Each structure stands twice: as C-alpha cells, then as structure tokens.
Amino acid sequence: MNLAPRQISMDYEALSISDLLKLCLESGGEAWAAFIGRIQGAVAGKIIRTLGKMADPHTVDDLVQETWLKIFRDDCAALRRIRDEHQNSIYDYVTTAARRTALDYIDRREPDIPLDELVEPTNSRWREVDKSLRWKEVDVCLRKLSQEPQFERDYLIFWRYY
Secondary structure (H helix, E strand, O other), X not given: XXXXXXXXXXXXXXXXXXXXXXXHHXXXXXXXXXXXXXXXXXXXXXXXXXXXXXXXXXXXXHHHHHHHHHHHHHHHHHHHHOOOOOXXXXXXXXXXXXXXHHHHHHHHOOOOOOHHHHHOOOOHHHHHHXXXXXXXXXXXXXXXXXXXXXHHHHXXXXXXXX
C-alpha cells in the first residue's frame, strides 16, 4: 500500500486570472508559472508597442524580466494591492508596469542624434529657408513701428547693417 501523498495536478487554465493570482499569492509553486505564462504575451506586446522601432528581441526580453522583477519586489506587494474591480484589472496593472518599464528604458538611452543636429537643420537649403523666414519675421516686427518718427531712416539703417 502506497501511503505517499498524491500529487494533485490542478487545471490552472480553468481558473480566472483573478483566482489564479489569489492561488499564487497564497501557495505559490507551479501556479506562478501558469500566471506568468498567461500574462507574458501581453507584457511583451506592450513593451514592443511602446518601444516601436527600438524593439529588438534582446531588449524586449530584458525589459520583460525587469517588469517581472518590479512586480515581484517586496514579496509581490504590488500584486497584493491590486483591486480586482473588473476582469481585466490584473492585465491592466501588469501591462501598465510593462509600459512604464519600457518608457524608463527609453529615458535612460543616449540619443542617437546629436543635439546640434536637432537644433540646426543639416541641409543648407533649409538653412537658407530658415534664414529667410527669420528675416521676414523681423521685417514684420519692424513695420509695426512705422508710425514712429524717423521710421524710414531707422528701418533702412537697420537693414543696411543686418
């Protein structure tokens, strides 16, 4: 006669995400694998959409792991605080954490474009267009002073030396 305790395999797929999380927080074990497996795609998808063109498989994997580390920090305190107000509360919370993790990554990155290229146009044609627009803007401002005495003289002197 075998007196060893029987291992009862639970059907985690039949549980709602809410019930699965409760089971994870109470007992842990293989329930966590089922929980992560169910949400992992949503986490990765949110990170990929947030990163856009910067998304590569290595970076996405790193950010997914970073997201789980944040969520599991302090004995899963964040997961324990979730109010299960609607059926997607848990998904919303976890994917929001993933989005914030991706945005933090974007903020930490060094810019690919030097700052001076962002400030000044690199194409000489655009420099001329920009210069022409500035001159027109200055001219409009000067013409607002046309009622001033000696406007014509001051106007000509300004443009002569500018």
